[in-house]
Amino acid sequence: MGSFILRRVLALIPLLLLITFIVYALVLVIPGDPARTLAGGTKATPQAVQAMRLRLHLNEPIYQQYWRWLTQALQGNLGKPLFGGSQTVAEGIRTRFPVTLSLAVGAMFVALVIGVPAGIISGIRAGSWQDRSTTFGTSLGIAVPDFWLAMMLVVVFAVKTHLLPATGYVSITKDPLGWLQDMILPCLALGVAGGASIARQLRGALIDVLDQDYIRTARSMGLKNRKIIGVYALKNAATPVLTVIGLQFAYLLGGTFIIEQIFSIPGLGSYILGAIDTKDLPVIQGVVLVTAVIFVFVNLVVDISYGYLSPKVRAQ
Numbered sequence: 001m002g003s004f005i006l007r008r009v010l011a012l013i014p015l016l017l018l019i020t021f022i023v024y025a026l027v028l029v030i031p032g033d034p035a036r037t038l039a040g041g042t043k044a045t046p047q048a049v050q051a052m053r054l055r056l057h058l059n060e061p062i063y064q065q066y067w068r069w070l071t072q073a074l075q076g077n078l079g080k081p082l083f084g085g086s087q088t089v090a091e092g093i094r095t096r097f098p099v100t101l102s103l104a105v106g107a108m109f110v111a112l113v114i115g116v117p118a119g120i121i122s123g124i125r126a127g128s129w130q131d132r133s134t135t136f137g138t139s140l141g142i143a144v145p146d147f148w149l150a151m152m153l154v155v156v157f158a159v160k161t162h163l164l165p166a167t168g169y170v171s172i173t174k175d176p177l178g179w180l181q182d183m184i185l186p187c188l189a190l191g192v193a194g195g196a197s198i199a200r201q202l203r204g205a206l207i208d209v210l211d212q213d214y215i216r217t218a219r220s221m222g223l224k225n226r227k228i229i230g231v232y233a234l235k236n237a238a239t240p241v242l243t244v245i246g247l248q249f250a251y252l253l254g255g256t257f258i259i260e261q262i263f264s265i266p267g268l269g270s271y272i273l274g275a276i277d278t279k280d281l282p283v284i285q286g287v288v289l290v291t292a293v294i295f296v297f298v299n300l301v302v303d304i305s306y307g308y309l310s311p312k313v314r315a316q
Contacts, residue, residue: 146259150185
């Protein structure tokens, strides 16, 4: 198992280097002169353009620019925003990331609560009315956009019934109950589609596993159906489901931006959208880099989980 983990970790090194170069190359895709664009466009003075070029080291060769930025990023220095405040990009991400993380974890909890029971019921009762109802519900859950669902939840639970707040955010350390009330609607809006995907994947995996010879042997030995499903079937069916769960969690971390805007949650979404509006390149680079690295490490955890559940994967 140790050698398997080491191989997976070493394989990440070139991938992470490629990601860092792509993130830094955002400066190259800005139309025209990046320094003039970031300094204010056609209204920028020559002095402002030159100051921006020196600030971003755009007068150096590209490989020197990239190496400078990479070495600073490895030390946790992602630069300072071009506009507004003395707070560094790393500090801005550090203060907002826990908010986005709590939203993603809450949405993942909703997805698991919806997806796992629905997938098990549908998988062990394939062809029944429960299976058909679950299939219809998961198809609807996948098809409905999360931002549309978010607005419908606001209309029903905030505007019509006044059961939950429509917008706003309070820290869990200040008011745990208020934080929970603020998180319910956005977590539901984000978690429904993930739960539908998990349910469909688990259903298909369970149907395949329950048709295997060792399951029929266990039944012929008189083992209870609950033990067969809980001990033997679910463990083998969980391997492909882990991929969906891992990708869903990574998506939730990077896909909360629109939901954060709808519910006025001060996470990474509002941070990067504000930076995009002002063309604040260091902030955009920092948030994209952190999101991409998290996505890679979530996939690493999924690979390691594969190896733990399946000896065949460890042998590869």
